[in-house]
Amino acid sequence: MNEQTIHKFLSRLADQYGKNHFYIRNFKPLYLAAFAKVPSRLLEIWLDDYFQNNMPQFIPPLTAVKDFIRAKSQCKDEWFLVDRGIFCLNCRTDDDGKTGGFRIIWARFYSPKLKREINKTISARCDCESSKGTGRTWNEVVDEIIGIDPKATIRHDYYDHDRGGQIRATYQSDDMWEYRIKGGYVKIEETPDQNYYIPVWEHDYWTTSMASRTAKTVGWEIPEFVLEKRKKKKAVQNRSKKKYGALSDEAIDAIFTIYDY
Numbered sequence: 001m002n003e004q005t006i007h008k009f010l011s012r013l014a015d016q017y018g019k020n021h022f023y024i025r026n027f028k029p030l031y032l033a034a035f036a037k038v039p040s041r042l043l044e045i046w047l048d049d050y051f052q053n054n055m056p057q058f059i060p061p062l063t064a065v066k067d068f069i070r071a072k073s074q075c076k077d078e079w080f081l082v083d084r085g086i087f088c089l090n091c092r093t094d095d096d097g098k099t100g101g102f103r104i105i106w107a108r109f110y111s112p113k114l115k116r117e118i119n120k121t122i123s124a125r126c127d128c129e130s131s132k133g134t135g136r137t138w139n140e141v142v143d144e145i146i147g148i149d150p151k152a153t154i155r156h157d158y159y160d161h162d163r164g165g166q167i168r169a170t171y172q173s174d175d176m177w178e179y180r181i182k183g184g185y186v187k188i189e190e191t192p193d194q195n196y197y198i199p200v201w202e203h204d205y206w207t208t209s210m211a212s213r214t215a216k217t218v219g220w221e222i223p224e225f226v227l228e229k230r231k232k233k234k235a236v237q238n239r240s241k242k243k244y245g246a247l248s249d250e251a252i253d254a255i256f257t258i259y260d261y
């Protein structure tokens with residue numbers, strides 16, 4: 001049903017703006033995908049309405065037609081989940097943009113409440129269409145920090161078009177890296193072009209549960225041999241716990257948190 005309706009609409013557009021059948025053939029699949037979930041009866045009424053009352057001077061792009069339909073009071077957001085599912089380049093965590101939605105913010109600022117400078121890593125909602133929802137967006141969080149301390153140092157995840165990749169806030173945070181290098185579980189690898197931070201997997205830090213979080217934030221994958229080592233360590237801990245009622249995992253991790261930020 002939608003196919004007929006869309007075909008009729010595109011034919012009318014083609015007639016009106018002097019386009020040929022290539023126009024219809026090229027745009028039909030895009031229209032079909034965009035309006036696949038809109039009930040046929042409503043789609044027909046709305047596209048007729050668009051054609052009769054909203055025709056612009058130049059042939060409208062699909063986005064304009066979509067905006068028109070989405071603005072209808074009877075139109076439901078879930079009919080458009082297809083395009084809401086694609087996260088922007090700044091926040092996507094996979095190549096296709098099917099996952100993502102959050103931007104990491106790193107900030108160093110003076111807290112009047114605590115009366116000292118603090119470092120914070122915050123995960124906040126992205127402001128792109130797909131990340132719509134409740135909770136503050138990353139720029140609201142940034143505004144809030146600036147409100148607390150106008151001289152705050154703030155870094156956030158973003159996509160760098162020149163370098164063709166995401167630049168992570170935590171990569172930009174020098175203090176954090178200095179701290180990690182001092183801890184001995186990260187080192188700098190120098191190449192003629194650039195210096196890289198690389199993990200020292202042999203370090204005991206990587207067998208703590210804190211390490212999983214660090215690795216995840218940075219985007220490193222903990223290698224199998226470290227995970228094995230961690231499993232063994234846990235087994236030993238559990239045994240000694242049974243024997244002596246020794247330190248809990250949490251207590252041991254708390255000792256290791258000095259390595260983390």
Ligand SMILES: [Zn+2]
Pocket residue numbers: 087088089090091092101102126127128129131
């Ligand atoms: Zn986004």
